[in-house]
Amino acid sequence: MNKTDFKGGYKYQNNCYEIFEKYFLEYNPFNEIIDTKGQKLQGSLFGNAFGGQSAMKVAPMSPILLQVPCTLQEFYNGCVKVVQYERQKVALDGQNMEVEKVSKKIHIKRGFTDSNLLIFKGEGNEQRLGPPTDLIISHVLFYPKEGATADLLRCYKRRGNDLIYTHRLSLEQNFEGAPVRVETLDGRVLMVSVDEIISSKSLKRVVGEGMPIYKSHVKNDHEVLNFGDLYICFELNFPKSLTDSQKERIAALLA
Numbered sequence: 091m092n093k094t095d096f097k098g099g100y101k102y103q104n105n106c107y108e109i110f111e112k113y114f115l116e117y118n119p120f121n122e123i124i125d126t127k128g129q130k131l132q133g134s135l136f137g138n139a140f141g142g143q144s145a146m147k148v149a150p151m152s153p154i155l156l157q158v159p160c161t162l163q164e165f166y167n168g169c170v171k172v173v174q175y176e177r178q179k180v181a182l183d184g185q186n187m188e189v190e191k192v193s194k195k196i197h198i199k200r201g202f203t204d205s206n207l208l209i210f211k212g213e214g215n216e217q218r219l220g221p222p223t224d225l226i227i228s229h230v231l232f233y234p235k236e237g238a239t240a241d242l243l244r245c246y247k248r249r250g251n252d253l254i255y256t257h258r259l260s261l262e263q264n265f266e267g268a269p270v271r272v273e274t275l276d277g278r279v280l281m282v283s284v285d286e287i288i289s290s291k292s293l294k295r296v297v298g299e300g301m302p303i304y305k306s307h308v309k310n311d312h313e314v315l316n317f318g319d320l321y322i323c324f325e326l327n328f329p330k331s332l333t334d335s336q337k338e339r340i341a342a343l344l345a
Contacts, residue, residue, distance in 0.1 A: 151178065153224040154214040159232040160198055162243055166275040166301060168200040173227065178215040185218065196227060200315060201251075201304030204229055242273060251318030252300040258325045259288060270322060274299065282322060294322040 156173055172195055179190040196208055207228055214223035231248075234240040247254045257270050267287075272280040282296060300318025 151215040156227045163275045169198045180216045201302040254321045288324045292324045296320040
């Protein structure tokens with residue numbers, strides 16, 4: 091027989107993983123090590139120093155969830171807020187836990203909605219046997235109860251990227267057809283002409299005066315915002331009674 095035809099060695103035909111599991115797991119006297127309370131342990135036999143067999147299984151901690159109240163005006167203009175929260179922190183000894191009080195500045199971008207989340211990786215709870223959790227901040231719309239800002243915001247409602255402004259109009263003002271004065275959420279004043287007789291169902295659209303659209307587009311490395319539209323909804327105040335002079339004036343306007 092030619093030496094080149096001979097192929098030496100041994101080839102195992104069965105499942106090698108089955109042998110490993112049988113002798114190193116099933117018949118391993120240290121396969122299931124439990125503590126004095128009957129709790130299963132995990133890891134190697136070298137203890138905590140190597141994440142070892144005596145380390146207890148610890149459930150991962152949840153992220154920290156915060157809600158930050160914002161007015162419609164703050165969503166329109168953007169703002170900076172300071173949030174304060176408490177988180178679990180690993181002590182210097184590496185074993186015990188302590189509570190840390192944190193103060194953090196956050197930026198509310200123009201055009202944010204209730205659905206926009208700010209996620210800060212690793213700024214939540216620390217945990218001894220795993221990576222720190224996240225800090226997640228959501229926003230909730232609120233309306234102040236008193237003050238000039240409250241009076242202005244009561245006139246506004248948001249619908250997606252559009253704004254609806256309720257303008258109260260007397261019957262006399264309706265007949266006169268005077269321009270409508272609208273104070274915007276960034277402090278400007280719009281004078282909107284009204285050429286037709288207004289009813290309680292009338293809407294006047296002002297293009298481009300709605301909410302800023304968050305992250306509209308980028309041009310030359312600068313963020314350029316688009317805007318939704320503003321809709322003026324008229325609310326007519328009908329007088330309960332009219333004097334003779336008022337009736338004559340209205341009749342003259344209708345003539």
